[in-house]
Amino acid sequence: MVNIVESDPRVSGVEYQLSKVEKIIVVLSTKGGVGKSTITALLGLALADKGIGVGLLDVDFANPTLHMIVGAPTHVELEEVMGVKPYRVDENLYILSPVFFAGDTSLPLRGQEDVDALLEILTIGNWEDINTLIIDTPPGLGDTQLTLFKLLRSTAKDKTRALAVTTPSQLSIKSLERSLPLVEQLLSYKPLVVVNMAGPDYLSRHIGEYAVAGVVRYDASLEEAIGSLDKIRKTKAYSDVMGIVDSIVRV
Amino acid sequence: MHEAAIALAVVREAEKLAKTLGTKPKLVEVVVGELQSIDLEVLGEYIRMNLREALPGVEYKITTEPPVLRCEQCGYEWRLDMNTLDPDVKEAIHFLPEALHAYVKCPVCGSRDLTVVRGREIRVRVHG
Numbered sequence: 589m590v591n592i593v594e595s596d597p598r599v600s601g602v603e604y605q606l607s608k609v610e611k612i613i614v615v616l617s618t619k620g621g622v623g624k625s626t627i628t629a630l631l632g633l634a635l636a637d638k639g640i641g642v643g644l645l646d647v648d649f650a651n652p653t654l655h656m657i658v659g660a661p662t663h664v665e666l667e668e669v670m671g672v673k674p675y676r677v678d679e680n681l682y683i684l685s686p687v688f689f690a691g692d693t694s695l696p697l698r699g700q701e702d703v704d705a706l707l708e709i710l711t712i713g714n715w716e717d718i719n720t721l722i723i724d725t726p727p728g729l730g731d732t733q734l735t736l737f738k739l740l741r742s743t744a745k746d747k748t749r750a751l752a753v754t755t756p757s758q759l760s761i762k763s764l765e766r767s768l769p770l771v772e773q774l775l776s777y778k779p780l781v782v783v784n785m786a787g788p789d790y791l792s793r794h795i796g797e798y799a800v801a802g803v804v805r806y807d808a809s810l811e812e813a814i815g816s817l818d819k820i821r822k823t824k825a826y827s828d829v830m831g832i833v834d835s836i837v838r839v
Numbered sequence: 840m841h842e843a844a845i846a847l848a849v850v851r852e853a854e855k856l857a858k859t860l861g862t863k864p865k866l867v868e869v870v871v872g873e874l875q876s877i878d879l880e881v882l883g884e885y886i887r888m889n890l891r892e893a894l895p896g897v898e899y900k901i902t903t904e905p906p907v908l909r910c911e912q913c914g915y916e917w918r919l920d921m922n923t924l925d926p927d928v929k930e931a932i933h934f935l936p937e938a939l940h941a942y943v944k945c946p947v948c949g950s951r952d953l954t955v956v957r958g959r960e961i962r963v964r965v966h967g
Contacts, residue, residue, distance in 0.1 A: 591967035593856045596960065600855065601848030649937065671844035672934060689935035696940055696952045698911070704959065705937035712844055712934055 601711035603743040605671065609643070611720040611837065612744055614736065616779070617753045618767040619760040620727035623784040624753045626810065628724040629657040630829040631751070633817060635720055635837065636680035637830070643674050643718040644683040647736065648726035649695045649705045655685040659815040662692045671712040678817055684713050699731045706732055710739065720837070729767055737774040750779035751836060754795065756786050765796040780836060802832030841934060842878055845961060846885030852963045854893050862967035867899040872958040873921055874906045876933035906958030910945035916956065917946060 615628045636642045646654040658677045666672040674682035740748045754760040780801035813819035857864040906919040931938040
């Protein structure tokens with residue numbers, strides 16, 4: 589009797605690549621436009637400036653923008669070593685973005701293809717020498733997020749943290765209140781919340797039952813700092829993130 | 840090399856599959872979609888090296904699957920000839936097959952809203 593078993597090897601590949609990092613932070617939000625990519629970049633830069641090797645991964649295949657914030661070009665030469673090494677933007681800061689492969693365009697991906705793209709980029713990304721991997725997700729709670737959470741729970745559960753980003757808008761807060769219990773269940777981890785673009789009088793320390801780990805003030809100068817790490821370092825938003833980075837990473 | 844990472848994933852997965860087989864594994868078959876633009880000789884060499892330690896005595900073979908695309912706007916389905924692609928595009932697709940959506944259009948209506956019907960993925964089969 590011929591006996592055959594079959595499967596997709598990429599999950600084993602993801603497990604191998606993620607085994608190289610000590611910590612994974614997933615940055616998420618069910619609402620768009622709240623500053624996930626900005627918070628990802630600021631958090632990554634703050635950690636890198638503390639001497640920690642940080643890898644940034646953009647898994648927003650429809651609209652990747654993380655590379656713009658940290659000043660990485662669209663066309664880069666990536667070193668091929670057991671997959672591809674991320675592009676170095678600063679002493680301790682590295683990035684891998686879909687734009688390095690697809691160029692400056694939106695990818696019209698349907699559900700399964702979004703999942704395939706996610707699995708592929710996680711299989712090829714070689715994060716050796718990286719301590720903390722920060723994953724910037726697209727807005728919402730769809731195929732990309734659900735697959736990512738499942739993968740992280742099965743391959744890197746003990747080192748995965750989630751950071752939910754919201755603005756002080758009640759629409760954004762309501763959206764998080766609805767979705768965070770689901771995220772917690774899917775990741776087996778209670779997500780932390782960062783309130784971004786907050787006014788000077790913002791006070792609340794909880795979103796539902798979830799603790800606000802930090803408040804990042806609205807900072808108009810950030811827009812002009814996009815693409816320059818030195819300019820970003822001079823913004824109030826960077827100072828705010830630097831002030832909360834320990835509490836985010838320690839949990 | 841990208842092939843080295845894939846070979847490692849293939850052999851790790853084959854080891855897991857072999858444990859579920861119930862009989863002694865004889866052959867690891869790797870089905871490679873041509874969209875991956877993988878150097879099959881290099882992939883084979885890495886698989887051979889890794890397999891020798893992981894599953895000694897088990898043979899391997901690589902089979903390929905040509906890519907078939909379907910346009911989700913007009914319904915046209917066609918086989919993509921990888922040789923018609925620019926080398927830079929092939930390189931991009933090699934790393935991230937979904938990057939094809941940035942470069943390939945439906946030859947009938949010009950849409951980039953495409954689905955890969957076949958020939959994208961890598962599958963591992965362990966034969967007992």
